Amino acid sequence: MLSLRFAIPTANTLIPSKNKPKPGLVVQSGWNQTDLLSSLPKRYDYKLQAATADLTDGRASMADKEVELPEGLSRELMPKHVAVIMDGNGRWARQKGLPASAGHEAGVKSLREMVELCGHWGIQVLTVFAFSTENWIRPKVEVDFLLSLFERALKSEMESFQKSGIRISVIGDSSKLPTSLLGLINEVEETTKNNTRLQLIVAVSYSGKYDVVQACRSIAERAKDGQIQLEDINESLIEQELETNCTEYPYPDLLIRTSGELRVSNFLLWQLAYTELFFAQELWPDFGKEEFVEALSSYQQRQRRYGGRHS
Amino acid sequence: MDFNKESQILCSWSAQIENRLLQLLWHLIHVTIDLCHFPLRIANVLESYLISWGLLGRYKSFHVTKLRYLAIVVDSEEAYRTSKIIKLLQWLEAIGIKHVCLYDYEGVLKKLKDFILEKLDGTILFWDAHENDVLSDSDQQHMTLEFVSFSDGKEAVVKAANVLFMKYSTSGATDQNQKDKIFTESQMSNTLKTVGSGGPEPDLLLVYGPARCHLGFPAWRIPYTEIVHMGPLKSMNYGSLVKAIYKFTMVQRNYGR
Numbered sequence: 292m293l294s295l296r297f298a299i300p301t302a303n304t305l306i307p308s309k310n311k312p313k314p315g316l317v318v319q320s321g322w323n324q325t326d327l328l329s330s331l332p333k334r335y336d337y338k339l340q341a342a343t344a345d346l347t348d349g350r351a352s353m354a355d356k357e358v359e360l361p362e363g364l365s366r367e368l369m370p371k372h373v374a375v376i377m378d379g380n381g382r383w384a385r386q387k388g389l390p391a392s393a394g395h396e397a398g399v400k401s402l403r404e405m406v407e408l409c410g411h412w413g414i415q416v417l418t419v420f421a422f423s424t425e426n427w428i429r430p431k432v433e434v435d436f437l438l439s440l441f442e443r444a445l446k447s448e449m450e451s452f453q454k455s456g457i458r459i460s461v462i463g464d465s466s467k468l469p470t471s472l473l474g475l476i477n478e479v480e481e482t483t484k485n486n487t488r489l490q491l492i493v494a495v496s497y498s499g500k501y502d503v504v505q506a507c508r509s510i511a512e513r514a515k516d517g518q519i520q521l522e523d524i525n526e527s528l529i530e531q532e533l534e535t536n537c538t539e540y541p542y543p544d545l546l547i548r549t550s551g552e553l554r555v556s557n558f559l560l561w562q563l564a565y566t567e568l569f570f571a572q573e574l575w576p577d578f579g580k581e582e583f584v585e586a587l588s589s590y591q592q593r594q595r596r597y598g599g600r601h602s
Numbered sequence: 603m604d605f606n607k608e609s610q611i612l613c614s615w616s617a618q619i620e621n622r623l624l625q626l627l628w629h630l631i632h633v634t635i636d637l638c639h640f641p642l643r644i645a646n647v648l649e650s651y652l653i654s655w656g657l658l659g660r661y662k663s664f665h666v667t668k669l670r671y672l673a674i675v676v677d678s679e680e681a682y683r684t685s686k687i688i689k690l691l692q693w694l695e696a697i698g699i700k701h702v703c704l705y706d707y708e709g710v711l712k713k714l715k716d717f718i719l720e721k722l723d724g725t726i727l728f729w730d731a732h733e734n735d736v737l738s739d740s741d742q743q744h745m746t747l748e749f750v751s752f753s754d755g756k757e758a759v760v761k762a763a764n765v766l767f768m769k770y771s772t773s774g775a776t777d778q779n780q781k782d783k784i785f786t787e788s789q790m791s792n793t794l795k796t797v798g799s800g801g802p803e804p805d806l807l808l809v810y811g812p813a814r815c816h817l818g819f820p821a822w823r824i825p826y827t828e829i830v831h832m833g834p835l836k837s838m839n840y841g842s843l844v845k846a847i848y849k850f851t852m853v854q855r856n857y858g859r
Binding site: 362498499500501503504505507508510511512514515521524525526529552553554555556557560561563564565566567568569570593 | 629755756757759760763764766767768770771781782784785786787790812813814815816817818821822824825826827828829830831853
């Protein structure tokens with residue numbers, strides 16, 4: 292389901308292994324393997340077969356096929372955790388004279404592409420702001436559509452997540468979500484919990500203030516149960532109870548917000564203290580590989596100059 | 603067999619040529635993008651100077667009252683450049699900004715508070731002029747300043763959380779309703795004021811520093827704040843400041859709608 296734009300054979304499967312591919316060559320994987328295999332000289336078949344053998348295994352499925360990064364990007368400086376505020380679907384649709392639903396559908400495609408790129412480029416965690424607590428005030432029709440779109444996307448992509456080694460986590464206030472969606476979320480989280488290639492955290496009905504308050508509630512519960520003493524409560528304890536405790540890397544290194552808006556809109560407030568903020572002009576459905584490379588380049592350039600200032 | 607070998611070599615050559623062409627195309631695209639960006643950067647610098655000289659009409663008068671509360675984040679290493687800080691505040695006063703919050707992580711500006719206030723005639727502390735953090739619409743003659751550091755951020759939230767925990771544990775009630783009444787966003791906001799770390803939510807936050815992040819500014823106060831990175835303090839210029847404020851006044855916000 293994670294479709295690609297190009298089907299360019301890898302250089303290192305068509306020449307002997309002693310010749311390394313030049314840096315800067317963008318390598319795509321996941322093309323129609325039957326077509327490629329039939330066109331390859333037979334003695335090179337084994338390389339491709341060996342490299343793609345793990346695609347059916349959810350663990351580190353694409354690790355063997357190291358993908359070259361675009362020109363100017365360094366794997367060592369790649370952020371571990373990227374967060375995205377996917378803004379602009381509605382405006383995109385209005386600009387094209389389409390209903391808002393078309394904008395959201397287009398947004399899902401952009402998300403698919405970004406998930407794939409993150410998986411290829413060694414980013415460990417991708418957190419996306421799909422639906423905020425403030426979005427509940429939108430027209431009911433749009434809210435219902437968004438939640439059903441999310442449900443459909445989860446159902447249709449579950450197998451793909453498993454094959455690609457993607458772990459899904461959903462954060463946010465689940466009390467307002469439909470029961471069917473809650474059940475599906477639990478199923479997807481359980482099914483993908485052992486995947487290690489990339490963790491995709493989807494924030495639904497989430498706000499940064501809600502996250503802090505729910506962390507305090509959890510701590511109060513634990514204090515009531517005698518698990519902790521009130522004097523033990525500190526920043527670290529609050530951080531452990533935030534909803535981002537589902538990941539090894541709870542603090543984003545880079546936050547991208549699309550559509551030209553310059554605010555974080557109540558997203559991951561506690562977690563963003565030292566996050567590089569990148570505000571992109573493009574609307575989310577138009578945010579693709581080039582724009583993502585630009586954001587990563589900006590991040591990496593800053594890391595080269597100022598990395599390690601705040602450990 | 604020779605034919606097979608030759609065809610394999612041909613396949614390999616054509617693949618290499620194809621890859622070389624793709625690489626060339628990629629480099630050409632990058633060079634084109636860089637060439638496009640360079641004039642844009644020059645244009646931005648030129649625009650800043652034109653704004654400083656008052657030659658661009660639209661920047662001469664705009665609705666600065668829309669910007670009710672401005673926050674400035676400064677890298678702590680640059681916070682010692684007091685002449686720059688004072689110059690920046692004088693510019694803001696000249697533009698008509700009434701309330702400014704100054705932040706640096708280590709609290710250097712807090713320590714220099716008295717020195718800064720002394721250098722700016724008539725400027726007073728925000729909390730001396732306002733009992734609560736409600737911004738009045740009445741004409742205010744003097745600019746107010748607030749000095750904030752990292753201790754007013756996460757540490758303050760921990761203090762406020764502890765106050766709420768005490769309230770919960772001493773209430774005697776342990777049911778879910780009581781917990782839901784005590785641990786709410788509005789209770790947290792009120793308690794932050796109680797522990798001395800309240801304050802209005804800035805409309806605009808300007809970051810003067812090498813990194814494009816807010817360096818731990820009290821996160822509870824900036825859920826909907828526009829954040830603009832201005833570059834290092836040493837390179838600050840009046841034109842960029844005016845442009846950032848002007849752009850803010852043109853923004854329309856939907857708040858999730």
